[in-house]
Amino acid sequence: MADYAHPETLVSTDWVAQHSHDANVRVAEVDVDTKAYKEGHVPGAIGWDWNTQLCDVVRRDILSKAHFEKLMADAGITSSTTVVLYGDNNNWFAAWALWQMKMYGHKDVRIMNGGRKKWLAEGREVSTDVPMPAAATYEASGPDNSLRAYLDQVRAAMDAGSHGMVDVRSPQEFSGEILAPPGLPETCQRGGHIPGARNIPWGKACNDDGTFKSVDDLKALYGAEGIDASKPVIAYCRIGERSSHTWFVLKYLLGFDRVSNYDGSWTEWGNLVGVPVERGAASAKAAQ
Amino acid sequence: MNVENHTERQIEIDGWPVHLTTYKIGETFHCKADNVSPGAALARVTGSTAQEVEEKAIARATELLSRTKRRAV
Numbered sequence: 001m002a003d004y005a006h007p008e009t010l011v012s013t014d015w016v017a018q019h020s021h022d023a024n025v026r027v028a029e030v031d032v033d034t035k036a037y038k039e040g041h042v043p044g045a046i047g048w049d050w051n052t053q054l055c056d057v058v059r060r061d062i063l064s065k066a067h068f069e070k071l072m073a074d075a076g077i078t079s080s081t082t083v084v085l086y087g088d089n090n091n092w093f094a095a096w097a098l099w100q101m102k103m104y105g106h107k108d109v110r111i112m113n114g115g116r117k118k119w120l121a122e123g124r125e126v127s128t129d130v131p132m133p134a135a136a137t138y139e140a141s142g143p144d145n146s147l148r149a150y151l152d153q154v155r156a157a158m159d160a161g162s163h164g165m166v167d168v169r170s171p172q173e174f175s176g177e178i179l180a181p182p183g184l185p186e187t188c189q190r191g192g193h194i195p196g197a198r199n200i201p202w203g204k205a206c207n208d209d210g211t212f213k214s215v216d217d218l219k220a221l222y223g224a225e226g227i228d229a230s231k232p233v234i235a236y237c238r239i240g241e242r243s244s245h246t247w248f249v250l251k252y253l254l255g256f257d258r259v260s261n262y263d264g265s266w267t268e269w270g271n272l273v274g275v276p277v278e279r280g281a282a283s284a285k286a287a288q
Numbered sequence: 289m290n291v292e293n294h295t296e297r298q299i300e301i302d303g304w305p306v307h308l309t310t311y312k313i314g315e316t317f318h319c320k321a322d323n324v325s326p327g328a329a330l331a332r333v334t335g336s337t338a339q340e341v342e343e344k345a346i347a348r349a350t351e352l353l354s355r356t357k358r359r360a361v
Contacts, residue, residue, distance in 0.1 A: 035332050036320075040289070040313040089327055120291045120311055170325040176361045182304045182323045183330045183352035191359060203327055242326060279361045
């Protein structure tokens with residue numbers, strides 16, 4: 001992990017096994033539903049539900065600063081706590097949580113490399129005990145909106161060709177063959193992708209065991225599609241969680257300064273009236 | 289308690305690749321079926337044997353995948 005631009009943002013499963021009960025460490029499992037957490041989790045880990053705890057549950061948005069501060073405080077997290085996030089789906093939702101924590105200025109937040117998948121595959125200890133941390137006081141900063149892309153910015157970037165645009169969905173979603181990941185409800189009116197976007201599915205950044213690929217492999221992956229640090233990059237997917245994974249890779253593993261996550265993603269763009277949509281397959285290289 | 293009997297394998301349902309992850313925690317077997325690309329969970333079930341949970345997960349995944357419409361592009 002030492003070759004990554006910000007190796008301090010990753011920890012191994014070994015590290016978590018040794019430090020999950022440290023006084024200044026809080027481990028959180030983040031999933032789209034909490035069934036996985038309830039099955040058994042890293043001992044000492046709290047569980048966050050993406051649907052109800054990491055989104056505004058009324059309007060479509062990230063948490064307000066006040067709600068974010070309450071989430072942290074209730075978890076016993078202060079601004080100096082080392083927070084380690086992991087989750088199912090190769091850390092999609094953990095990456096979403098990290099993105100949001102960075103927007104609100106949390107300094108030391110890390111991802112457990114390999115996520116829940118690797119922890120289970122290694123036959124490690126799990127617990128069904130739910131910790132009840134003492135409440136803390138938390139004061140957030142921001143939000144740092146440079147980490148987030150809004151619709152107007154994405155449209156302007158598309159018109160100007162000023163950004164690298166990375167669509168991290170599957171090739172079938174990118175082409176418009178399907179409107180949602182196989183087996184999931186369709187959440188848009190039109191299929192396809194934002195004109196000019198390159199299709200680099202999020203999973204290509206991971207090894208089979210869920211860990212991130214090496215710096216050289218990641219540079220080759222994105223570089224082959226013309227995505228590098230020479231211009232700002234916008235990542236998007238369907239609802240912004242897979243793209244937060246890619247955002248993490250580009251920002252913290254490869255060290256790109258100007259990367260934002262378009263969390264409106266295809267559920268926003270694919271439902272808009274009158275915006276340009278491109279259909280068809282990605283380049284042969286990206287679709288392999 | 290530790291995770292035991294962890295296995296992973298890939299199958300195909302209705303032309304879609306599906307990844308099955310099965311394991312035992314305590315006395316309970318768990319199986320998760322995901323859709324490989326992108327890797328979203330389709331089913332997460334529990335039971336008393338590996339065979340039981342895999343059959344339940346495959347049944348649920350089959351039901352969900354049958355609803356996915358492919359469009360000409």
